[in-house]
Amino acid sequence: MMIVGLTGGIGSGKTTVAKLFSEFDNVAIYIADYEAKKLMNSSKTIKDKLIKEFGELAFINDALNRKYIAEIVFRDKEKLAKLNAIIHPEVKKHFEKFVKINNKKNYIIYENAILFETKSNLICDVIITVYADVNTKIQRVIARDSSTKKEVLNRMKNQWQDCKKILQSNYIIYNENLDETRKRVREIHNILTGKASIF
Template sequence: MKIVGLTGGIGSGKTTVAKLFAEFNNVAVYIADVEAKKLMNSSAVIKEKVELEFGKESYKNNELDRTYISNIVFKDKSKLQVLNKIVHPEVRKHFQDFIKKQTNKAFIIYEAAILFESKSNLLCDFIITVYVDLETKIERVISRDNTTKIEVLNRMKNQLNDTPKILQSNYVIFNKNIQETKLQVEKIHNILTEKA
């Protein structure tokens, strides 16, 4: 089973590209951030470690208090690393179980914002980076998350710059225009289907 890492900076349109890949019957898509959020609420292992590290107020009614945690980790890179070290091993185990169920697929798309930072790129046979210019990214995130430019730039500081991602990728999708993006996805899908 081929694993294809899909990454890109915040606002690059990774999720849009993942949805385009999901339209093919022979592709399974795993969105690491979505699964991590679910696991942070459902995994007793994660909950115990998060409470130990960030305090009992990390959870309200058995749900992770995202605002409380975000206020800590986005202001302090070391705290973000601590959180990632708690969550990523559990996501990885969950992903291994997911792989076992995808017996009839040509390949799996593993979509992760911090693919390289979490060393998840080491699990992948191929890597795709979704790229768009900085101004477009900022505009997209401001309108999507109803946030400010300063907040977006702070979140970007916690992600690897685009250049090293692109240099370590097998494919780069320029995601400025949806029609062109679709054509790029189709082309890469055809290449990867042959390689699988």
């Protein structure tokens, strides 16, 4: 089974690219951030560890207090590392089950904003990085999350720079124009489908 890591900085449009890949029948898509959010609310192991690390305010009425945790971790790299250390092993186990269920697909897209930061690139056979101009990314996040420019820049500081990701990637998608992005996704899909038989 071929695992294709899909990554990119905040606001690069990874989710849009993942949706374009999901249009192909023989591809399974795993969105690590979405699955992590679900696990944070459903896994007792994660919940207990988060409360121990971040205090009782980490959960309100049995639901994750995302705003509270985000305010802490995006100001403190050590706390962010601790958060990832709590969540990442559980996401990894969950993903391993997903791979078994989808082992008949040509390949699996594993979309993860912090693919390199969590060393998840090591489980991938191929890596695709999505990138866009900094101003485009900032505007997208402000529009999506109602964040301030300062908040977006703080979050960007906690991620690897695009150039570092690009150097370690097999394919690059410059995501500024949807039609061009769609065309590039199809090109990469055709190459990967050809390679899938090797794995």
